[in-house]
Amino acid sequence: MARTVARVIVDALQELGVRHVFGVVGDALNPLTDAIRTTEGVDWIGCRHEEAAAFAAGAQSQLSGTLGVCMGTVGPGSVHLLNGLYDAAKSRTPVLAIAGQVPLAELGSDYFQEVDNDLLFRDVAVYRNTVTSPDQMPRMLEAAVRAAVSESGVAVLTVPGDLGDLELTDDRPARLPRTRPVTRPDEPGIREAAEIVNAGSxxxxxxxxxxxxxxxxxxxxxxxxxxxxxxxxxxxxxxEGENPYQVGQTGLIGNPAAAHALDTCDALIMLGTDFPYRDWYPTDCKVVQIDLQERNLGRRVPVDAGLAGDVGATLRAMLPHLDAAKDRSHLESARERFDDWRASQRRLADPGHDRHLLGRLRSALDNRSHDIRPEALAAAVDSYASADAIFTSDTGMATVWLSRFVTMHGQRRLLGSYNLGSMANAMPQALGAQLWAPDRQVVAFCGDGGLSMLLGDLMTMKTYRLPVKLVVFDNRRLGMVKLEQEQAGLTEFGTELDNPDFAAVAAALGLTGIRVTDPAELQDSVRRAFDTPGPVLLDVLTNPQELAVPGKPTVQQGWGFAIAKVKEMLQSNED
Incomplete structure (x- = not known):
């Protein structure tokens, strides 16, 4: 018997090993969701917002290295996918989005809910097309999947609502990609790069x-x-784990040791990175860059040798040509600075920090309400989380605290919107991660602003009984924006959040909610959150005035911050 368009698509997903399809049901998707309902091994995960569905699909793709899948029905349903799909595109991970569409005969008539999907997704997708005939299947599906996998990007296949149930006249199995090629540069390029590196001290x-x-x-x-x-x-x-050479991150979330290691080198080797912040690159050194994407070579900083290829294959070819270093002082100096910085961070994360003399003096300036230090919260989570935990983090200060106080040792994994920089990603990415790895601990570092944006999908967590641990850094602020305003010498404006009791909200939705307001209760509360079976929301009131000093603070930033604080104090006195 000939298969329908919907059956061809879902059978192909099953063959690819796709286990979950995320979305919100709608009439244009009915043939597809019905095919999923009757397919063994492929489960429909009904979200409360399509943006959450796209984030969850992208998270699964990043964790598995395979195709993630989400769906949005006609018009607004597909529009809502956009932000999560942009995150997948910027993260260079393969995601297939199936978008519903108005009936074929109504295309172009400005029909109810009609949106031009091929135009809508033009910027975000490496492949986009609308199925207009059953006979285009499975060829069009094959093209979409191959593009997503080979280009590590987003493919969008639009299916009008009246086509899903139509049968193919020439049915055949979809031929789908299984492997990716491994490439490396040619020998002359390898030798040239090695000579540049050998000339550096x-x-x-x-x-x-x-x-x-x-x-x-x-x-x-x-x-x-x-x-x-x-x-x-x-x-x-x-x-990060078990690595005697690493000195942490650079940039605004970085530390002085990493900044020193970059600023004092005479040769820089970039490996699989398109780090975008030009101000943090060294300016007087030779640069060798190895990247699978040739278009990334020299994009951020001029390179003396750019090698397009797989990092592992390229280094295996290069290592025999490299001289062993006789002087290890550059490494030792950076590591010593890194150890000193980590010791200072541990003092900040001490739950009893504010009881010591220096802490009491500091609190008089920046924490008069005696809120919980976010450093202490992040460090506590690090100590109680399992060695194979999967972490997600919202963009903003939650990511800063995770980067500084959570160590990715053992088999830990990390996800975030680190290229797009979207808010509201941590919780939906955690949903996708928990479904992908049901036996592993999943921990989301949520900002209060980010969590508020997609709060409805807490119900998705409840519906599917996902034991995610949500850690909410509840500083009643859009904290990163506040910091940016103050560094520019501006008075904080528009960043204050009138938050509910998030723990009470969670409890009302059927989750376990724990609220922490007293620093003395922090350790026990974090322990209880991790010991409690099922989904837990840990709402911790953290200090909204907390500072995260970058690796290379500038005089301009310090002066701007001082000016902002004076303005805020005067404004407070006027009020």
Whole structure:
């Protein structure tokens, strides 16, 4: 018997090993969701917002390295997918979005809810097309999946509501991609890069997520060159644990040791990273860049040798040509600075910090309400979370505290909107992660502003009994925006949030809610959250005035902050 368009699509998803399809049901999707209902091994996950569905699908794709799938019905349903799909595109992870459409005969008539999906998704998708005939299947599906997988991007296939139930006249199985090629540069390019590196006496590595499958080769490179290793945030999960060469992150969330390792090197090797912040690159050194994407070479900083290829394969070819370092002082100096910085951070994260003399003096200036220090919260979560926990973090201050106080040791994984920088990503990404790994602990570092945006999908967590632990940094602020305003010398404006009791909201929805207002109760509360079965929301009132000093604070930033604080004090006195 000939299959329908919907059956061809869902059978192909099953063959690809797709286990979950995220979305919100709607009439244009009815043939597809009905096909999912009757398919073994492919489950429909009904979300409360399509944006959450797209974030969840992208999270599963990043964790598995395979295709994530989400769906949105005609018009607004598909529009709502956009933000989560942009996050997947910027994260370079393959996601297939199935978008509903008005009946075929009504296309172009400005029909109720009609949206031009091919135009709507033009910027975000590496492939987009509308099915206009059953006979275009499965060829069009194959093209969409191949584009998403081969280009590590988003493919959008639009299916009019009246086509899903139509049968194919020439049915055949979909032929879908199984493997990706491994490429490396040619030998002359390898030798040229090696000569540049050998001429340097102080080599620093800048390592990104694109090197995550080449950990052994990157560590061997660091040992051969006695090179400190600066990690991007997305490289934490693969390189932070059991690594005697790493010196943490650079940029605004970074530390002085990483800044020093970059500023004092005479040769920089960039491995699988497109780190975008130009101001944090060294300016007087030779640069070698290895990246699978040729278009990334030289995009952020001029390179003396750009090698397009797989990081692991390229380093295996390069290592025999590299001289072993005789002087290890560059590495030792960076690591000493890093150890000193970590010791200072541990003092800040001490739950009893504000009871000591320095802490009492500091509290008189920035924490008169004696709220919980976010450093202490992040450190407590780090100590109680399992060695294979999957972490997600909202964009903003929640990510800052995670980057500084959570160590990606063991088999821990990390997800966030680290390229798009969207709010509201942590909770829906945690949903996708927990479904992908039901036996692993999943912890979401949520900002109060981010969680509020997609609060409705707490009900998705309840519906599917997902034991995610949501840690809410409840500082009643859009904290990163507040900090940016003050560093520019501006009075804080528009950042204050009139929050509910998030723990009470969670309890009303059938989740376990725990609210913490007393620093003395922090450790026990975090422990209880992790010991409690099922989904838990831990609402912790943190200090809204907390500062996160960057690795290289500038005089301009300090002066701007001082001016802002004076303005805020005068405004407070007037009020």
């Amino acid at each position: 102080k080599v620093t590595l800048l390592v990104g997520r694109g090197a995550r499958d080449a950990r052994d080769e990157v560590l061997a490179l660091a040992e051969r060159l006695a090179a400190p290793m600066v990690l991007t945030l997305k490289a934490k999960e693969g390189f």
